[in-house]
Amino acid sequence: MKRFALFLLALCAGVSVLRADEGMWLPSEIYKNIKDMQAKGFKLTAEDIYSINNSSLKDAVVHFGGGCTGEIISSEGLLITNHHCGYGQIQSHSSVEHDYLTDGFWAMTRDQELPNPGLTVSFLEYMEDVTEQVLKGYKPTMTEEQRIALVDKNIKAIEKKAKGDVPYLKVQVKALYYGNVYYLYVFKVYSDVRLVGAPPSSIGKFGGDTDNWMWPRHTGDFSLFRVYAGKDNEPAEYSKDNVPYTPKRFFKINAKGIGEGDFTMVYGFPGRTNEYLFSDAVKYTAEKSNPHKIALRTLRLDIQNREMSKDQAVRIKYASKNASVSNAWKKWQGEAKGIIKMRAVENKEEFEAKFTEWSKGKPEYEGLVAKFHELYSAIEELSLVQDYQNEALNAVEIVSFAGRGQRGAEKFWKDYYMPIDKASFIALYNAYNKNIADKYKSPYFKEKLAEYGSIEKWADALFTEQPNLEMAAEIYKETNKYFRENYAPVLDSVNKEITLLYRTYMRGMMEYNKATRGTKVFYPDANSTLRVAYGHVKGYSPSDAVYYTPVSSLDGIIQKDNPEIYDYNIPQKLRDLHAAKDYGQWEVNGSVPVAFIATNHTTGGNSGSPVLDAEGNLIGVNFDRVWEGTMSDVVFDPEVCRNISLDIRFALFVIDRLAGANHLIEEMEIV
Numbered sequence: 001m002k003r004f005a006l007f008l009l010a011l012c013a014g015v016s017v018l019r020a021d022e023g024m025w026l027p028s029e030i031y032k033n034i035k036d037m038q039a040k041g042f043k044l045t046a047e048d049i050y051s052i053n054n055s056s057l058k059d060a061v062v063h064f065g066g067g068c069t070g071e072i073i074s075s076e077g078l079l080i081t082n083h084h085c086g087y088g089q090i091q092s093h094s095s096v097e098h099d100y101l102t103d104g105f106w107a108m109t110r111d112q113e114l115p116n117p118g119l120t121v122s123f124l125e126y127m128e129d130v131t132e133q134v135l136k137g138y139k140p141t142m143t144e145e146q147r148i149a150l151v152d153k154n155i156k157a158i159e160k161k162a163k164g165d166v167p168y169l170k171v172q173v174k175a176l177y178y179g180n181v182y183y184l185y186v187f188k189v190y191s192d193v194r195l196v197g198a199p200p201s202s203i204g205k206f207g208g209d210t211d212n213w214m215w216p217r218h219t220g221d222f223s224l225f226r227v228y229a230g231k232d233n234e235p236a237e238y239s240k241d242n243v244p245y246t247p248k249r250f251f252k253i254n255a256k257g258i259g260e261g262d263f264t265m266v267y268g269f270p271g272r273t274n275e276y277l278f279s280d281a282v283k284y285t286a287e288k289s290n291p292h293k294i295a296l297r298t299l300r301l302d303i304q305n306r307e308m309s310k311d312q313a314v315r316i317k318y319a320s321k322n323a324s325v326s327n328a329w330k331k332w333q334g335e336a337k338g339i340i341k342m343r344a345v346e347n348k349e350e351f352e353a354k355f356t357e358w359s360k361g362k363p364e365y366e367g368l369v370a371k372f373h374e375l376y377s378a379i380e381e382l383s384l385v386q387d388y389q390n391e392a393l394n395a396v397e398i399v400s401f402a403g404r405g406q407r408g409a410e411k412f413w414k415d416y417y418m419p420i421d422k423a424s425f426i427a428l429y430n431a432y433n434k435n436i437a438d439k440y441k442s443p444y445f446k447e448k449l450a451e452y453g454s455i456e457k458w459a460d461a462l463f464t465e466q467p468n469l470e471m472a473a474e475i476y477k478e479t480n481k482y483f484r485e486n487y488a489p490v491l492d493s494v495n496k497e498i499t500l501l502y503r504t505y506m507r508g509m510m511e512y513n514k515a516t517r518g519t520k521v522f523y524p525d526a527n528s529t530l531r532v533a534y535g536h537v538k539g540y541s542p543s544d545a546v547y548y549t550p551v552s553s554l555d556g557i558i559q560k561d562n563p564e565i566y567d568y569n570i571p572q573k574l575r576d577l578h579a580a581k582d583y584g585q586w587e588v589n590g591s592v593p594v595a596f597i598a599t600n601h602t603t604g605g606n607s608g609s610p611v612l613d614a615e616g617n618l619i620g621v622n623f624d625r626v627w628e629g630t631m632s633d634v635v636f637d638p639e640v641c642r643n644i645s646l647d648i649r650f651a652l653f654v655i656d657r658l659a660g661a662n663h664l665i666e667e668m669e670i671v
Contacts, residue, residue, distance in 0.1 A: 021535030021599035022636040023523045024270050026176075026183070027058055028127050030532050037534050041263030043614045049267075049532060052126050057616055058530065059249035061267050062121040062227075063187070064608055069268035070121060070225070071610040073253065073618065074667040077227040077245035078196065079121065080651065081608035082623045083204030084323065086223035089116045090198045091320045092411075096312065101319055104200040104571075106659045113194035113226055115238050121227055122170060122187040124530050130158055130173060134182040144500060155182075162186050168235035176524035178276075178502040185529060190245060192228035192238045197661060199223075199654050200571055201319070206557065208567030209301075209326045213334055213627040216552045217595045217644050218560060221623040222651045224664065251610055252669045253648055254617035257588060258537050260550050264598040265534040266622050266643065268609025270526035273633045276506060279348035280376035282634055286339040288380070289387055290332040292435065296391040297329035299427040307420050315566075317415045331604075331630050338631030338640075347635075358512050365508040371501060379494045382487050385440045392428040393479050397421045398467040403476020406469070422463040429455045442482030448475075526603055533606075533643075535599030540640050542628045550598070551647070553591040554578060577657055586653040594650045596620060597642040603633050611645045617671060620645035 025033055027050035034046040050058050064070035068085035072078065093114055094100045107113040134154045138147060155173045162184060163171040170187040198204060203220040211217055227245040230236035258264070304322045308315040339345065352369045359365035394400050398421050401412050433455065438446070452458040462471050513520045539550040558578050562568040577583070586592050602609070602622055611620035622645045625632065629641035655661050
């Protein structure tokens with residue numbers, strides 16, 4: 001265990017030197033950062049952020065639906081998250097007769113709150129460093145296969161003990177720093193979560209794909225849910241007899257607002273980052289993978305947008321799908337540009353050259369850089385084949401649906417429109433045929449193309465009066481089987497080697513940093529576990545002679561308002577409120593604040609995260625990042641990386657003046 005002890009020593013040294021506002025920090029380890037946080041304006045303690053024995057801020061934060069974050073804002077289980085996080089639920093309750101996407105939804109009584117089968121929220125009970133337990137019995141002489149078997153066995157024992165016989169506990173051990181450290185997470189999962197309120201999409205999704213990832217932003221991206229529990233306040237399946245959940249902690253709301261330079265803290269579940277990637281991986285992302293995936297999704301979006309603009313029913317069917325396809329599409333564009341602009345590849349190559357020199361004579365690290373080059377080179381072409389397998393062949397709805405056993409048939413057919421899928425098949429399969437070398441195509445694909453003579457005629461056979469489910473299942477089965485049997489084993493084998501190298505490389509980077517008195521900040525990559533990020537409200541300059549101030553307002557919504565464009569056609573009532581200056585108590589300088597940007601390090605999964613002030617009160621709801629800073633998943637630039645948050649006062653204004661749902665305002669504690 002000597003090597004592990006040395007790693008922990010390097011880790012402690014790494015977090016002692018902080019720069020800018022970079023970092024996604026473990027709540028249970030936040031005491032290591034607390035002095036820096038307090039120096040930047042934070043007025044609470046580490047115990048206030050995370051505590052096992054007492055209620056703390058973490059008890060008001062939930063993992064919402066597994067992919068977003070939410071927060072409790074009343075003593076009666078009221079929860080706020082993003083509109084786009086609740087979009088699937090809002091859409092599922094919508095129809096042409098009750099178009100909640102267009103008109104919004106507000107439950108004026110508890111009986112009107114709508115249940116959402118399958119939706120859960122998870123509260124973190126506690127987290128614990130279990131590295132020694134996971135690695136118990138490990139010997140340096142073990143093979144990697146023996147180590148994996150040992151680790152898996154120990155993890156299962158740890159999880160079984162932590163869960164006991166409590167059915168509503170979710171227990172998981174997760175690796176950090178590429179398997180150098182392990183943490184146990186224990187969640188209490190509530191499954192009765194009801195929709196309480198959502199603004200019209202013209203507010204909750206204002207600006208649509210055009211404004212997505214952009215600043216200035218004017219999107220009222222929020223929705224409200226309520227967590228219900230059994231009479232004992234413990235998780236229970238949906239029942240009319242359930243009662244609103246009484247939380248250990250809920251966030252008070254700061255309606256005084258924020259200004260440039262104010263401290264901000266984001267507390268949520270960031271999904272995935274890769275801050276320590278090797279240069280070859282970053283280069284592949286920026287120069288090959290992202291451009292190809294962007295092009296494929298552009299084809300899909302063009303088809304969807306064309307058909308959605310023709311028919312309201314089609315627009316409702318594809319609203320959630322379209323948003324899902326578009327989100328990554330636009331993010332990848334900004335990420336690739338940011339990587340190039342920051343010279344991320346060149347900077348990593350320069351570091352790797354220095355690391356190579358330093359590692360000479362150190363058996364554990366010598367030759368690591370050369371080995372990385374060798375392995376990444378071996379799978380570059382196959383990685384692109386894999387991208388096309390996922391983003392082209394498997395992206396056709398009917399192929400994926402039929403090939404995966406027609407799961408969720410009722411929902412699938414409810415939201416399916418064959419003309420979109422047929423046009424997508426033609427566009428995507430033609431792109432695959434053009435951009436993937438023949439040697440990588442399955443015999444089945446080539447045989448079918450020869451049989452029909454063109455992708456278009458193949459599509460005619462697949463999409464008749466109804467889609468041919470048998471043919472669709474065959475396409476999925478044969479193309480995926482060929483990939484799985486011929487290329488997946490190679491990718492898996494090489495990627496396992498790469499992952500193993502990263503575990504060693506991570507330790508080496510930390511030792512190098514310590515030996516050379518470096519200033520590199522080390523924190524675990526995001527992996528959908530609870531993290532703290534902190535910074536301050538700040539504008540930014542994306543290019544020469546351009547500076548963006550950090551706060552947007554209702555005036556900006558009115559300036560963008562355009563009844564001819566769906567994404568910019570706001571409700572008439574909002575126009576009337578603005579014309580009359582009827583802002584109530586939410587007025588600031590003659591308008592209503594809508595959104596703000598800050599320097600917090602966030603990523604996907606942070607959507608819906610609470611944004612807190614220096615005293616731990618809710619000032620906003622995180623929902624996006626600026627386009628120029630989306631490369632923060634790979635490399636963080638403090639000059640342009642900004643998270644975008646809904647100003648909580650705009651949500652209160654919409655609830656109060658637009659929806660007339662004052663009973664919800666009265667339920668909150670506003671300071």
